[in-house]
Amino acid sequence: MTTSTLLLITAAIAMIGYLAGSRRALSLSGGRSSSMHSRPGYYGSFVAIWSALPAALLLGVWLVAAPAIINSSIRSEFPAEVKAQSQASQGLSFGMIEGIARGMRALSAEEAAQAERNPADLRNLMGARGVAIAGDPEAYMIKAANDLNTMNARSNLLRNIAVLLVAVGGAALAYRLIAPRFRARNRVESVILASLVVASSIAILTTVGIIASMLTEATHFFARVPAHEFFFGTVWDPRFAAAGATASEGQFGLIPLLLGTLYIGFVAMLFAVPIGLFAAIYMSEYASQRVRSITKPLLEVLAGIPTIVYGFFALTTVGPFLRDISSQIHGLATGDYSNFIQAQSVLTAGFVMGIMLIPYVSSLSDDIITAVPRALRDGSLGLGATRSETIKRVVLPAALPGIVGAILMTASRAIGETMIVVLAAGVAARIQLNPFEPMTTVTVKIVSQLTGDLEFTSPQTLVAFALGITLFIITLCLNIYALYIVRKYREQYE
Amino acid sequence: MNMMTEAAVEKALDQRMNDLSYKMIGKDVSVYYGEKRALFDVNLNVRQNTVTALIGPSGCGKSTFLRTLNRMNDTIDNCRVTGRITLDGDDIYDPSIDVVELRARVGMVFQKPNPFPKSIYENISYGPRIHGLARSKADMDQIVEASLQRAGLWNEVKDRLQESGTGLSGGQQQRLCIARAIAVSPEVILMDEPCSALDPIATAKVEELIHELRSNYTIVIVTHSMQQAARVSQRTAMFHLGQLVEENDTDKMFTNPDDQRTQDYIMGRFG
Ligand SMILES: Nc1ncnc2c1ncn2[C@@H]1O[C@H](COP(=O)(O)OP(=O)(O)OP(=O)(O)O)[C@@H](O)[C@H]1O
Ligand SMILES: [Mg+2]
Numbered sequence: 001m002t003t004s005t006l007l008l009i010t011a012a013i014a015m016i017g018y019l020a021g022s023r024r025a026l027s028l029s030g031g032r033s034s035s036m037h038s039r040p041g042y043y044g045s046f047v048a049i050w051s052a053l054p055a056a057l058l059l060g061v062w063l064v065a066a067p068a069i070i071n072s073s074i075r076s077e078f079p080a081e082v083k084a085q086s087q088a089s090q091g092l093s094f095g096m097i098e099g100i101a102r103g104m105r106a107l108s109a110e111e112a113a114q115a116e117r118n119p120a121d122l123r124n125l126m127g128a129r130g131v132a133i134a135g136d137p138e139a140y141m142i143k144a145a146n147d148l149n150t151m152n153a154r155s156n157l158l159r160n161i162a163v164l165l166v167a168v169g170g171a172a173l174a175y176r177l178i179a180p181r182f183r184a185r186n187r188v189e190s191v192i193l194a195s196l197v198v199a200s201s202i203a204i205l206t207t208v209g210i211i212a213s214m215l216t217e218a219t220h221f222f223a224r225v226p227a228h229e230f231f232f233g234t235v236w237d238p239r240f241a242a243a244g245a246t247a248s249e250g251q252f253g254l255i256p257l258l259l260g261t262l263y264i265g266f267v268a269m270l271f272a273v274p275i276g277l278f279a280a281i282y283m284s285e286y287a288s289q290r291v292r293s294i295t296k297p298l299l300e301v302l303a304g305i306p307t308i309v310y311g312f313f314a315l316t317t318v319g320p321f322l323r324d325i326s327s328q329i330h331g332l333a334t335g336d337y338s339n340f341i342q343a344q345s346v347l348t349a350g351f352v353m354g355i356m357l358i359p360y361v362s363s364l365s366d367d368i369i370t371a372v373p374r375a376l377r378d379g380s381l382g383l384g385a386t387r388s389e390t391i392k393r394v395v396l397p398a399a400l401p402g403i404v405g406a407i408l409m410t411a412s413r414a415i416g417e418t419m420i421v422v423l424a425a426g427v428a429a430r431i432q433l434n435p436f437e438p439m440t441t442v443t444v445k446i447v448s449q450l451t452g453d454l455e456f457t458s459p460q461t462l463v464a465f466a467l468g469i470t471l472f473i474i475t476l477c478l479n480i481y482a483l484y485i486v487r488k489y490r491e492q493y494e
Numbered sequence: 495m496n497m498m499t500e501a502a503v504e505k506a507l508d509q510r511m512n513d514l515s516y517k518m519i520g521k522d523v524s525v526y527y528g529e530k531r532a533l534f535d536v537n538l539n540v541r542q543n544t545v546t547a548l549i550g551p552s553g554c555g556k557s558t559f560l561r562t563l564n565r566m567n568d569t570i571d572n573c574r575v576t577g578r579i580t581l582d583g584d585d586i587y588d589p590s591i592d593v594v595e596l597r598a599r600v601g602m603v604f605q606k607p608n609p610f611p612k613s614i615y616e617n618i619s620y621g622p623r624i625h626g627l628a629r630s631k632a633d634m635d636q637i638v639e640a641s642l643q644r645a646g647l648w649n650e651v652k653d654r655l656q657e658s659g660t661g662l663s664g665g666q667q668q669r670l671c672i673a674r675a676i677a678v679s680p681e682v683i684l685m686d687e688p689c690s691a692l693d694p695i696a697t698a699k700v701e702e703l704i705h706e707l708r709s710n711y712t713i714v715i716v717t718h719s720m721q722q723a724a725r726v727s728q729r730t731a732m733f734h735l736g737q738l739v740e741e742n743d744t745d746k747m748f749t750n751p752d753d754q755r756t757q758d759y760i761m762g763r764f765g
Contacts, residue, residue, distance in 0.1 A: 289571065375608035379671070381569055383621040383678055384598035393620065398611050 001160050006059065010167045014052035017171035021047030024178050038185035046184040049191050051171035055163050062162070066155045074148055079140050093141070096134050100145040101152075103131035116142055214472065217456075217465035224459045225252050230466060236429035238449065238460045252463050254470065256429040260346075260439035261471075264425055265414035267350025267435060268357055272414075273407055275354075276361025283362070284369040285391055296363075303359035307419040314352035314424035319343035322351075326436070341436040342426070349425035350435070353417055357410050364406035365399075368489075372398045401489035408482035412475040418443040442467050517542040517682060517712040518563060518600075523577035525558050525567065532558045535577070536738045538731055540682070545704060545713045547723035547744065550733035551759065556716045559733070560684050563714065564600035565593050581682070598625055601680035605687040607667035609659035609674075614651050617659040617670055618642065621678035637677055645673035646703050665696025672703060676711075683707065685715040689722065701726050720760055724748050732756045 001009075022044030029036040036043075075083075075094060082093060103126035104112055115122045119137050126133055178184070222230070233253025279299070283292055323343045331337035341347060372395050380390040396403075426438025427448060449464040456462070518540040525533040533555045540546050540563075548556040558567070565586065567573045579586050586596050598621070609617050618638045619628075628634035638655070642648040647669045651662070659670055668688060675683055685704070689697040704713060704726045717723050723730055724744060731741040732753070740753040751757050 373608070375604060375606055376610060378566065378569070378602075378604060379608040379610065379674075380620070382564065382566060382597060382602035382604070383624070383674065384594045384596075384601075385621075385624050386594050389624055393624075394610055 001156070003059070003063070006160055006163055007056075010052060010055045010059075010163060013055075013164070013167045013171060014048040017047035017051045017175065018044040020171075021045075021175060021178060024175065025184075028178065028180060036180050037183050038188075042184040042188050043178050043182075045188045047171050047174040047178075049188065050174035051167045053191070054170050055167035058166050059159070059163050062155075062159045066159065070148065070151045070155065073151070074144055077144060077147065082140070092134075096137065097141050097144045097148060099131065099133050100126075100137055100141055101148040103129065103133065104142075104145055104149060106131055116146075211469075211472070214465050214469045217462055218469045220457075221459055221462035221466045224462070230254055230463075234431060236445070238463065250460060252459065252466075254442075254467070256431045257440060257442045257445050257467070258470075259431055260425070260429070261415055261441040261443070263433075263435075263439060264346055264350045264353065264421060264441060265411060265417075267346055268353035268414045268417075269407070269411060271351055271354025272357035272361050272410065276358045276410075277365055277403070279358065279362040280365035280369055281391060281396075284366050285387065285395070296366075299359045299362055302355075303363070305356075307356060307417060308423075310352050310356050311419040311423035314348050314420055318352055319345070319348045319424060322348055342438055344424055344426040344438045346425065346435040346437065346439050349421050352424055353414060353420050356417070356420065357414060360410045360413060361406065364409065365403050368399050368402035368406060368486075369395060371402070399489075401485050405482040405486035405489065408478050408485070412478040412482070415478070416443065416471060416475050418447065422447055442471050446471075515542055516540065517582065519578075519580045520559070520562070521578045523559065523562055523575065523579060525555070525562060526574045526576075527570070528572045532736055533562075534736045536733075538738055538741055540712060540714055541729060542712055543708060543710075544729055545708055545715060545727040546729045546731060547727035548714065548716045548731050548733060549718075549720070549723050549759070550739075552718075554733040555736045556733050557686050560686055560714060560716055563682070563684055564597050564602055566597075566602060568593060598678050599680055600682040600684060601675035601678060603668070603671050603675050603683065603685040603688050606691055607664055607671050609662070609667050609670050611658065611660050613656045614659045614662070614670065615655040617674050618677050621674060625678055627678065641673040641677040644676050644703075644707070645669045646699060647673055663696070665692045665699060668692060668696070668700060669703065672700070676707075680711065682712045682714065685713065687716050687718060690718065697722070720748070732759065734759070 022040040025036055025038075025040040025043035029040070071094065074097065075090065078090070078093070082090065085093075100122070103122070104115075106129045107115065107125060111125055115125055119139050119142055122137050122142065123133050230252050231254055233251060234255045235251045235253045236256050238250040238252060283295060287295065320343055322341045322345070323339045326341035327337050327339035330340055376394055376398060377390055380394045381387070385393070421441045422444050425440055425444060427440050427444060428438050429440050429445070430437070432439065446464045446467050449461055449467075516539045520536055520538045520540075523533060523536045523538075524531065536555075536559060538559070548560065550556055561567045562575050562579060563586075565575075567575055575587065581596070581599065584591065586600075610620065612620070615638055618641050619634050622628050622634060622637050628637055639648060639652075642651065647666060650666060651670075659667065662670060668691070672683075672685075672688070689700050692700065701722065704715065707713060715723075715726065727744045729741065730744045730747040732739040732747070732751075732755070734755055740747070740751060740756045742752065747756065748760060751760065
């Protein structure tokens with residue numbers, strides 16, 4: 001019986017348990033539903049849960065534990081000279097034994113006997129059956145493979161019996177518990193609650209896991225490179241190609257990358273905030289219902305475009321356009337047609353990132369502006385203020401904290417944005433202020449340090465984790481602060 | 495009326511429109527929300543320096559009528575007003591009328607106190623600043639103090655003018671809103687159930703205030719409380735299902751109304 005058949009049978013038992021439980025509850029109630037604590041379906045679900053859940057848990061544990069136990073017991077039977085080998089080569093031998101065991105099952109009894117007598121034939125025999133073996137098997141391996149097969153068969157049999165017993169037993173136990181005053185509904189609901197808790201803790205635990213793994217790798221990095229050189233270093237020069245050079249020779253200064261990130265983010269916000277905010281004001285205060293119903297989805301489509309597409313746009317359209325127009329302007333002014341805006345530049349990346357951010361700013365601010373109570377607007381209009389005075393003096397000040405929060409959230413997106421800057425900002429880690437020149441960002445460097453054939457032990461690659469955790473902490477702080485502001489703002493109207 | 499010729503009707507109407515004791519005159523006022531008609535040819539006049547109470551069961555169009563008087567209905571999409579409403583003889587729906595100016599002359603106080611989330615001082619100075627009523631800081635201080643005095647709030651807030659208006663109690667907030675309306679020196683003040691969110695003591699204060707304001711302003715008030723209508727108003731108008739049922743002296747309305755529906759409503763038989 002395979003695992004999936006076993007699962008199907010368990011599910012069938014649970015189903016039967018459900019039906020039986022509901023029926024029992026129905027007959028106990030004697031037609032008057034008020035005499036039972038819960039509706040019949042709850043009793044049915046209770047029985048089903050008690051049969052399926054413990055059985056599934058047992059199966060899960062078995063699937064994890066049994067192979068490990070069998071593995072170690074086979075290995076303990078290895079001849080002494082094999083045991084003397086390294087763990088890795090023992091692992092290889094075990095892998096081969098598994099292959100042989102799979103092959104043995106495909107052979108007929110006669111062929112198996114022949115193979116046992118003459119291990120050299122085994123490879124050909126199995127090859128004929130379509131089972132490939134990595135090398136020439138040794139004598140002990142065939143015995144071990146046979147052991148493995150018997151142990152697996154016994155384990156499977158035991159497993160099937162145990163799981164089915166638990167399923168039936170659980171169902172029977174739950175079935176007997178059914179009584180008029182038995183609170184099946186509450187029990188079922190607590191199981192549902194538990195599964196909800198499990199689901200949400202998985203999300204949280206994953207985050208914790210990601211942070212932990214980044215932190216450990218980052219500590220490895222800081223063991224090689226002093227933290228102050230990383231955080232306060234002004235030169236980024238990891239020296240990849242220097243063959244034979246000692247690892248610590250590279251310089252890992254964060255400052256140029258951080259400045260590039262902030263600068264490009266700043267330029268992006270310079271485009272995104274005014275445009276997004278004005279769009280939000282128009283949409284929430286002036287646009288008619290019809291215009292709104294068309295433009296809002298359109299803006300949301302803009303938010304759904306993958307950022308790599310914006311990256312293309314920057315690389316193939318905006319960058320060359322800015323370069324060409326700058327050379328035209330320069331030529332008209334001085335007669336020398338050389339461009340002063342590079343195709344990859346802070347301006348290109350910032351501009352395109354700004355376009356990407358517009359929908360975030362506008363839809364977040366739109367929600368916040370619409371949330372300002374109508375009574376405030378009426379109060380102002382009723383005093384003879386015009387619409388724009390009302391927006392300027394009442395609506396926007398009231399919405400300001402929320403808008404600031406929205407802008408901070410957008411800023412944290414800008415800081416973490418990768419694809420656009422990879423394609424449009426350049427890779428030169430420099431400290432400079434000219435927006436027409438290329439600069440690079442933290443995210444770009446994380447990508448470039450981690451792409452290629454690398455071992456994960458040199459500072460050149462480990463630095464990516466230090467960069468990652470730095471970025472993570474910056475955006476985390478921004479988001480927490482933004483949430484704090486937005487929440488405070490909400491309280492004001494509740 | 496049936497016997498008069500059309501010209502005579504016209505003439506009589508003109509006469510009434512010019513009659514200065516009527517501050518605002520509504521003639522055949524109908525209001526539509528999209529396809530739905532909320533008011534049916536209402537003819538109601540508002541007398542100068544008088545408190546006019548609008549009563550009637552919920553949904554009968556009291557707020558709707560009140561809002562036509564300062565064109566607050568303009569702020570509602572798909573709301574349409576027909577008929578003619580004048581303020582001192584000028585049609586307020588005439589294209590040449592600036593609605594901003596109109597609302598400065600016809601102020602409004604809402605059912606739920608809605609102070610701006612600004613300081614008490616700024617709440618009051620908001621209107622005068624927009625309309626440029628104060629030439630200097632001292633002028634503004636003066637307006638703020640006078641408005642708060644009139645609204646009977648000065649003594650309670652004079653030491654905390656810079657604190658937020660939303661931090662006041664409900665009754666204080668409502669009086670702040672009245673002070674805010676007074677600050678732009680309106681001629682008419684519209685009040686839509688101004689006491690419905692207040693406790694009896696705060697209500698008594700607001701009613702007292704309305705009483706005092708009558709000498710300087712024309713007031714139209716919507717209320718669900720018959721006692722309140724009887725206490726504060728001199729004229730009462732009864733609405734039912736979007737129609738004006740009866741308009742009369744308050745004393746007569748509450749003792750001997752002309753219309754059976756008014757009597758039923760006042761006796762609490764429906765609504
Ligand atoms: N913004 C609107 N859109 C559509 N219909 C509306 C709107 N405002 C009011 N109405 C309708 O117009 C009618 C009159 O409403 P109005 O608010 O004037 O009643 P009211 O007499 O003030 O009632 P209440 O005493 O409950 O405040 C109601 O039937 C209401 O449903
Ligand atoms: Mg109303």
